[in-house]
Amino acid sequence: MRWVLYVDMDAFYVNCELRDRPELRGLPLLIGHRPTDAPSRAVVLSASYEARRVGVRSAQPVREAARRCPEARWLPPDFPKYEARSGEVMAWLRERFSAVHPQSIDEAMLFVEAGSPAALVEIAKGAQAGLRDAVGLPSSWGGAPHHLIAKIASDRAKPGGVRIVPADEVARFLAPQSVRAIPGVGPKTAAALEQGGIRTIEELAAAGHRTARRLIGAWGGSLVEIARGRLPPQEEPTESGPRSRSSDRTFATDVADLGELEGTVTEMARELGEAVAREGYRFGAVGVALRWEDFARVQRGRALPGSTASPAVLANAASRLLREVWEEEARTSARRVRTVTVRVERLRRAREKQVSLDTFAAGPSPD
DNA sequence: TCTGGGGTCCTAGGACCC
DNA sequence: TCTGGGGTCCTAGGACCC
Numbered sequence: 001m002r003w004v005l006y007v008d009m010d011a012f013y014v015n016c017e018l019r020d021r022p023e024l025r026g027l028p029l030l031i032g033h034r035p036t037d038a039p040s041r042a043v044v045l046s047a048s049y050e051a052r053r054v055g056v057r058s059a060q061p062v063r064e065a066a067r068r069c070p071e072a073r074w075l076p077p078d079f080p081k082y083e084a085r086s087g088e089v090m091a092w093l094r095e096r097f098s099a100v101h102p103q104s105i106d107e108a109m110l111f112v113e114a115g116s117p118a119a120l121v122e123i124a125k126g127a128q129a130g131l132r133d134a135v136g137l138p139s140s141w142g143g144a145p146h147h148l149i150a151k152i153a154s155d156r157a158k159p160g161g162v163r164i165v166p167a168d169e170v171a172r173f174l175a176p177q178s179v180r181a182i183p184g185v186g187p188k189t190a191a192a193l194e195q196g197g198i199r200t201i202e203e204l205a206a207a208g209h210r211t212a213r214r215l216i217g218a219w220g221g222s223l224v225e226i227a228r229g230r231l232p233p234q235e236e237p238t239e240s241g242p243r244s245r246s247s248d249r250t251f252a253t254d255v256a257d258l259g260e261l262e263g264t265v266t267e268m269a270r271e272l273g274e275a276v277a278r279e280g281y282r283f284g285a286v287g288v289a290l291r292w293e294d295f296a297r298v299q300r301g302r303a304l305p306g307s308t309a310s311p312a313v314l315a316n317a318a319s320r321l322l323r324e325v326w327e328e329e330a331r332t333s334a335r336r337v338r339t340v341t342v343r344v345e346r347l348r349r350a351r352e353k354q355v356s357l358d359t360f361a362a363g364p365s366p367d
Numbered sequence: 368t369c370t371g372g373g374g375t376c377c378t379a380g381g382a383c384c385c
Numbered sequence: 386t387c388t389g390g391g392g393t394c395c396t397a398g399g400a401c402c403c
Binding site: 058186187 | 394
């Protein structure tokens with residue numbers, strides 16, 4: 001029968017560095033910018049399991065991490081390296097499996113045929129060992145008839161394990177776990193469910209559609225189905241390119257000056273525009289977002305009449321949007337800006353031939 | 368413990384068209 | 386002149402993920 005295998009690399013950035021620096025193995029290692037005396041708003045990107053044991057987690061402010069783990073070794077992030085290792089992982093998987101769908105820099109979903117759960121365990125263990133030998137990186141593997149369950153299984157298998165969940169064990173596998181184990185259930189949804197006394201997936205399954213919908217809206221019904229182990233049919237995803245690209249800057253101290261913001265936005269827009277053009281994309285919409293000092297966010301976007309790859313058009317549109325949102329804020333309150341984001345959306349390949357006459361005759365161009 | 372940077376998807380109201 | 390139901394696009398915001 002057909003199964004979904006879900007591969008999740010263990011502490012990916014940390015292990016990319018350990019591959020190159022084996023002398024750091026066994027030490028608490030953190031990827032991120034080590035806090036100095038200057039104000040820092042940086043967070044930890046990845047923590048070794050040794051560091052996690054003393055309460056350090058990824059996305060934790062670096063100051064807090066340094067307090068919890070003063071003896072930690074720090075390395076600054078090296079994204080080109082991680083992208084390259086990710087490419088090696090995906091290439092290795094593609095050589096051995098026909099249907100490989102990367103889900104992020106360090107995760108992939110595979111579709112495989114296996115006669116029994118035991119046979120699937122052998123496939124997963126073989127690939128896990130092969131990946132470690134060939135690329136030098138550890139991974140965790142989950143297997144199930146559905147990708148949602150396979151992903152949860154890979155989480156349970158961490159670090160370095162294999163967990164297979166056949167169809168008739170799905171409900172029992174899920175029951176004791178927190179609702180937070182379900183991908184897509186974050187802090188807000190979990191808090192809303194807790195208002196109804198629902199913490200575990202078993203409690204969610206028992207609650208029923210009406211209750212779940214009352215607590216979290218339309219999504220509640222499908223969540224209850226998942227909790228009961230009744231999953232929508234598993235389909236193989238169709239490949240599609242990126243839909244947007246963005247760039248963020250968080251200032252070391254909050255900014256109250258429009259001129260300074262405009263300078264930053266213009267520079268970010270040019271860099272983003274050039275990067276997107278290098279990648280071979282045109283964009284059809286531009287957005288600017290601000291995060292105020294109180295962490296609230298506001299955003300403005302504009303669709304373009306067509307699509308373009310011009311960094312100058314992007315820079316122009318971005319500073320206009322910035323002024324709009326800035327003036328609107330000035331009328332009501334006057335918060336300072338913590339973070340600014342420039343975004344391009346509706347990406348399409350630039351090299352795509354002009355709309356052909358056939359397509360044209362058939363109606364509006366496909367977007 | 369005051370919270371980076373890069374993404375995705377969903378919802379909902381209004382405009383506009385048939 | 387007033388009425389309908391349906392579809393699509395645009396925009397803003399929210400939640401979530403790694």
